[in-house]
Amino acid sequence: MTTELLIALLIGVVVLAGAGIGLLVSRKSRGLPPPDELDAITERTIEHPEEPEPGPVDDGLLEDDFVEIVEVPAEPETPAAPAAPAIERPEAPQGRLVRLRARLARSQSSLGRGLLSLLGGGDLTEDDWEELEDTLLAADVGVEPTRELVDNLRNRLRVEGVSDPARAREILREELIGVVGPSLDRSLKSTGDDGKPGVVLVVGVNGTGKTTTVGRLARVLVAEDKTVLLGAADTFRAAAADQLQTWGERVGVPTVRGPEGGDPASVGFDAVKQGIADGTDVVLVDTAGRLHTKAGLMDELGKVKRVIEKQAPVTEVLLVIDATTGQNGLTQARVFSEVVDVTGIVLTKLDGTAKGGIVIAVQRALGAPVKFVGLGEGADDLAPFDAEEFVDALLA
Numbered sequence: 433m434t435t436e437l438l439i440a441l442l443i444g445v446v447v448l449a450g451a452g453i454g455l456l457v458s459r460k461s462r463g464l465p466p467p468d469e470l471d472a473i474t475e476r477t478i479e480h481p482e483e484p485e486p487g488p489v490d491d492g493l494l495e496d497d498f499v500e501i502v503e504v505p506a507e508p509e510t511p512a513a514p515a516a517p518a519i520e521r522p523e524a525p526q527g528r529l530v531r532l533r534a535r536l537a538r539s540q541s542s543l544g545r546g547l548l549s550l551l552g553g554g555d556l557t558e559d560d561w562e563e564l565e566d567t568l569l570a571a572d573v574g575v576e577p578t579r580e581l582v583d584n585l586r587n588r589l590r591v592e593g594v595s596d597p598a599r600a601r602e603i604l605r606e607e608l609i610g611v612v613g614p615s616l617d618r619s620l621k622s623t624g625d626d627g628k629p630g631v632v633l634v635v636g637v638n639g640t641g642k643t644t645t646v647g648r649l650a651r652v653l654v655a656e657d658k659t660v661l662l663g664a665a666d667t668f669r670a671a672a673a674d675q676l677q678t679w680g681e682r683v684g685v686p687t688v689r690g691p692e693g694g695d696p697a698s699v700g701f702d703a704v705k706q707g708i709a710d711g712t713d714v715v716l717v718d719t720a721g722r723l724h725t726k727a728g729l730m731d732e733l734g735k736v737k738r739v740i741e742k743q744a745p746v747t748e749v750l751l752v753i754d755a756t757t758g759q760n761g762l763t764q765a766r767v768f769s770e771v772v773d774v775t776g777i778v779l780t781k782l783d784g785t786a787k788g789g790i791v792i793a794v795q796r797a798l799g800a801p802v803k804f805v806g807l808g809e810g811a812d813d814l815a816p817f818d819a820e821e822f823v824d825a826l827l828a
């Protein structure tokens with residue numbers, strides 16, 4: 433038993449000694465210092481922790497405590513009261529067609545040049561006459577006036593035996609003036625009776641230039657030293673009354689307007705009533721654009737005129753026709769004249785068409801003269817129409 437105990441003790445000693453040697457070998461192989469040295473290092477590390485990297489200082493403020501610094505703009509100067517808009521002095525209407533004749537000649541030179549080149553060549557063959565006829569028809573002169581013009585030219589050239597181009601030109605000029613109508617009364621009827629204002633009603637289909645024409649007419653009248661009042665009876669298009677008022681303000685002319693979508697007849701009535709009260713010379717009434725094919729709208733136009741006339745007679749009904757619409761303009765003219773008895777025509781956008789013959793055709797269709805022509809988008813680009821100046825511009 434004692435021997436067995438001794439053997440067990442011996443084995444225990446050998447195992448312990450082996451474990452101690454193994455531990456030392458393992459430390460050395462990992463490069464670790466011996467235990468006593470290791471203890472000293474541990475001691476130093478605990479007592480003197482490494483200085484921390486300098487970081488943000490906690491001052492106890494939360495992110496929300498920061499206030500964004502905004503650059504404060506300098507105190508604005510007290511704005512000066514807006515200056516009253518300067519009242520414009522419109523250009524006198526006389527001579528406007530001459531000023532604008534280049535625009536007419538530019539767009540219609542093909543008509544004038546076409547006619548001149550055909551006539552200037554001396555004796556005309558049947559083909560030449562046919563070509564001349566086609567040129568006139570293509571410029572919207574209309575069938576009847578074209579035939580009339582060609583017949584007259586043929587007669588005169590034959591009877592006078594003309595071979596000189598200059599003389600042929602003269603005859604063409606005279607005959608053209610003849611069909612345009614040199615003796616038609618083209619003055620604007622803007623004088624009322626019994627001390628009442630003249631009343632000008634402006635009508636036409638959508639977008640032909642009615643509002644623009646009313647604004648421009650106001651300028652024409654102001655240039656002639658007349659007092660004017662505008663009636664915004666186009667209650668259908670929201671911007672129309674504003675547009676009209678702006679035209680008026682530019683030349684110091686007031687505008688009577690009604691509620692949007694209101695009764696146009698009552699706006700016309702109020703405007704003329706106001707004109708009478710103020711002793712105004714002329715009241716210009718703008719109306720909404722309406723399709724000549726819509727019976728209800730055309731009836732409404734008749735009512736506008738009747739209601740206005742409870743105050744004062746309408747002295748002029750101007751039908752505004754867009755010259756670029758050609759033959760359709762003639763149909764419009766006929767329908768409008770049935771409803772409101774058109775007394776004068778304003779042909780707008782004549783600067784944008786080579787079909788100046790519409791002047792002749794529309795007068796024939798309506799039996800009313802062209803009184804003004806629009807030749808551009810400028811405020812004073814509306815010219816009183818004159819047959820001779822018009823023909824001279826065509827043949828320029």
Ligand SMILES: Nc1nc2c(ncn2[C@@H]2O[C@H](COP(=O)(O)OP(=O)(O)OP(=O)(O)O)[C@@H](O)[C@H]2O)c(=O)[nH]1
Pocket residue numbers: 636637638639640641642643644645666669672720721722779780781782783784805806807808809813
């Ligand atoms: N080139 C040219 N443009 C014109 C002339 N007259 C009017 N216009 C233009 O035509 C456009 C229509 O004019 P408006 O006066 O608004 O037409 P309106 O008939 O009152 O229109 P509605 O109220 O919608 O029926 C505008 O852009 C004008 O500047 C003209 O003689 N020549």
